[in-house]
Amino acid sequence: MAEINIDGVTKRFGTFTAVQDMDIRFADGEVACLLGPSGCGKTTLMRMIAGLEHPTSGRILFGDRDVTALPTHARNVGMVFQYPVMYPTLSVAENIALPLKQDRSLSAAERDLRVAEMLDVLDMREHGGSFIDELDSGNRQKVAVGRAIARRSDIVLFDEPTTNVEVNAKLQLIRAIKTVIQRTRQTIVYVTHDQTEAMTLADRIALMYGGKIIQYDRPDVLYNQPLTEFGGWFLGNPGMNFVPATVANGQISAPILAEPLPAPANLPSQGAIKIGIRPEWIAMHDTPQPGSVEGTLADQTVGIAGRYLTRVSFGDVDVKVKTDGRPPAPIGGRVHLVPRRGRITLYADGNRLA
Template sequence: MAEIIIDHVTKRFGALAAVDDIDMSFADGEVACLLGPSGCGKTTLMRMLAGLEQPTSGRILFGGKDVTRLPPGKRNVGMVFQYPVMYPTLSVSENLNLPMKYDKSVSPAERQRRVDEVLDVLDMRPMARAFIEDLDIGSRQKVAIGRAVARQSEIVLFDEPTTNMGVNAKLQLIHAFKQVTRRLRQTIVYVTHDQTEAMTLADKIALMKDGKILQYDGPHVLYSQPSTAFGGWFMGNPGMNFIPATRQTGGIASPILAQPLPAPSHLPQGEITIGIRPERVEMSAEPGPGSVPGVLVDQAVGIAGRYLTTVRVDGAKVKVNTAGAPPVGLGDTVHLSVPHARVILFVDGNRVAG
């Protein structure tokens, strides 16, 4: 059992709360990503899980055991850093074996079995006798992953292991990571600032900002139903559109809406905005039911034949992501429609349910 419980953990550096009263858990066998911008507290939280930092307050439990004050060596946790320390004059197999070498509870035969398993999972059998100093950075990080999981620690922590890697090496490492996690089912916490990496790897994502967890959900939920405007902006490239809205007798009115949005009965006081993903906005050259006119002011070619355009609607700028070129040119009138079911209502930056 390797559930991780973070029980109201705070870490302060003077007046700064780098981690601010986080209370959550990571399930046994789950791949969880800590995602957020630089300085949000994700590495500090990771270091507390590893035992490299001590919480100012709160507790950390692994499998029901309080490990808050235990040093790293007593936590039975594997770690992979941005720049893993390996021995360049040892072979790949020897580096994989090294963490188990002085563990008397693991027989030589079992050590070799684990090394062989990791070599096969990572598709590194042809490199088994190669020296670390002869490998590229992507292969070295694959060895670092293998070394962490070969120990068969119940928990493995990854601190941005793909940083400073080229695109091809990063893709290879992500593929290797997914192979390992499918096979070995350890509880894994992975720190990254790359949303694509998090969406690809994670069972669930913890989105962090200013030392707090704003939302902890599956990748699809985090993208389609952000609990905060920050989440809607941070997830996606480009992020969600946020368009001013006002309360009216008939509901919630906004320049992007041809008809008011029904107002929830429990709508709190505060600044109202509506959020809509660029790919959910429909655009045409001619007016239609539920459409509003706007002026095409910018366009750019995206990937896979998609176009990202910007349309000005009554002073608001709306990003539209379409499969194909826009139907008109710059400066011309287009017509946008937004399905009410795709709209998310925010008050003071927080999603309003219902």
């Protein structure tokens, strides 16, 4: 049983709290990505699961087994680090086989089979006999992944394995990691600050900020229904718009709304809130449409694949909008925006209301 249970864990370094009273359960056989900005505590949490750091308070359990006080070697976890430790005098196949040699229950033939399987899954068959120094950074990291996975430990931890891999090799490495982790039944905790990587690999993402878990859910839920303004802003490229809105007499008004919206019952009768809507959830037209509001196209940038990112201003409020193809007006021209109704979410004090 390889469920990981983080039970009320706090980690302090002197007076600084890196992980704060955290409760989270990583399900057996799932891939969980720890995602968040630099310094939010991702690596500290991962190192505590590995036994490389110990909690100041709280418990860590693998299934029913309390491992809080156990050293790393007694936990049976595989690890992939940013800078893999490799043996340059050994071949790729020998590097992958090395930890398997410690498992006395494996025959040499079984070991060879596992190594061959790993080379196959990683698409590295032709590199089995190569030396580590002959590989590019992406393939070197693939060997580290193969070595960690081939052991078949219940849990494998990844600490930003693609950070030091050159851009061209990165995608191929991520693809290989995805293939490997989809095939294995191991429980995986994967630290990254790269949202695309997390979205690509995770069954669930634990979004972290300031030593806390902000939201733990499927990637699509994190993207479509962020619980916090931070989550809406952090995920997406660029993140969600938070448009100032006012509530009065049971109605919500905002520059992005052609007609006021009925306020849900749980809202205060008056006050300032925000409307959360992603740039890709707003349609832009050159003529008025049902439910459209008129603004000025303030600027535009070409994104990739002909998608444009624009800024539309409504007096002192700016809204980011993504368009497929060139925007329908020049900079300074008038455009008409229609936010997708079902996508509008309300926030107050940084948290989602409805």
